[in-house]
Amino acid sequence: MKTAVYLTSLLLLASAMADAQDAATAPLHRIHPQTAQDLQAVLAFKGHHLPFVSAHRGGPDKGFPENCIPTFEHTLQHTFSMLEIDPRRTKDGAIVVLHDATLERTTTGTGKLADFTLAELKKLHLKDTGGQATAFRMPTLDEVIEWARGKTILVLDQKDVTPIERAEIVTRHKAEAYVMLIVSSFKDAVAVHKLNPDILMEVMIPTVAKAEEFDRLGIPWRNVIAFVGHTPPQEVALYDFIHRKGACCMAGTSRHLDLKVIRGEVADIQEIEEGYRSFLSLGADIFETDIPVRLGPMLHKDEIALKQPFFELK
Template structure:
């Protein structure tokens, strides 16, 4: 019976998560999302749903820089995932992907992103997490959107790009089915929601009061996941209970906390504990490691 259940689960997973080819012909995992309705349904909480992995800035692996298409592709070789990425403006108002306000940590350049034109930024090369210079360059948001279509979902963090420019580029590329927006407040969500009633959000909802704010603003619960923080803590249990009752998946980000544990075994145990505690979306700098930890946990239960 257990083997039959395992085979059924495997068949369902293969049906839901297909594969596409990368730029170099390698198979990539693919999220089953073609429409905004697919997007909303994919992120709707249920007790039976498998955990979803979010690659923070795409992930951190030697040789693969954060916020790069090469990194996005590399992660999808190992696991289905969606990506939290960081849009920033150049001096000539091109939206590029860069977490920091400055170039020094992640590129061969120096100074502020906004002090350079796109033509100037194209001459730079990206560094990986260990500071090694790679052959990869800074991508534009347009390039990331074009690449992501049919493969994954992009979650745009809030940086220095005006909201009006974000809505314009999503509309221009007809990308509402696979681009979602990080919002820190109900007011921010309302701006985007008024622009398009189909918008999907990764919303900061850490307290019952924050829930009340989103409720008052009229943001549909079926169009968000809730970021509730970076830690396992007793207060999370109330948020899981309240948000699950609304069908909302809850996200913990291990990037500032458990990703920094000293050994791979410690990190794997922490990732499994996050899911066991009640989270259904796990954001990490190490999405490939998260996938392996969760697979190992599932295999142990069979």
């Protein structure tokens, strides 16, 4: 039994070393704003679409687990992408990156994440989309933020780390140029903006009425991406309102169109390209997706994206 475990560990290590070597040599599709104002410029609506993607949980794939730095590298090797990730607190107060409150689905551990220390969690292996253990380990939020500098835009979901706590972490890292927050309420948005007016936020704004309510808060629209819904609304007036304010609209596709690809209902994503482009026609600018490696390249040509400030293949 011990021999089998040892051999498995050796195989995992060999796989990790190969993946790390590939990641080190392959160029990345980098988005690298240098200041908070640069990030505002990248995400501002400019009267035309440069559609790109936000990789849900970093873009997991076969051999590449959710919320994992090698997975982030894998995503950026294929496409320009923001990376949405999930901070959670450990028993001893550290903050790691994992989606679930429990360990079984995405790691080789069992039980509640909050019942384990960082040292204990660092001993676990992460599982890929097929449930197979990999050699990769759970990163801390600090590790991910420092890795992302000069490479991409991180979007920190809430989970059990409050908006103010996440805003303080961004401030401590001086990462306002490339780390933004998902906030779950307008009240939270006001609190974050008061703490640090340079932090950008992803805010749920699914209707014109909600857009008008947000507009009355006094938070500059340059500080937000409007998340319009996991099922993009058909209300053209909503997208028009947000665009007139100078902000971009993000729509989720992970719960519908992406599933056709993930479940094998279509042989190739090109078969449902019209579905994605119909959301662009409505006014969506950015897609939060579970399949960034396939969707990103379909939405834009690298040579077009490379003409944008702060976009670089390197």
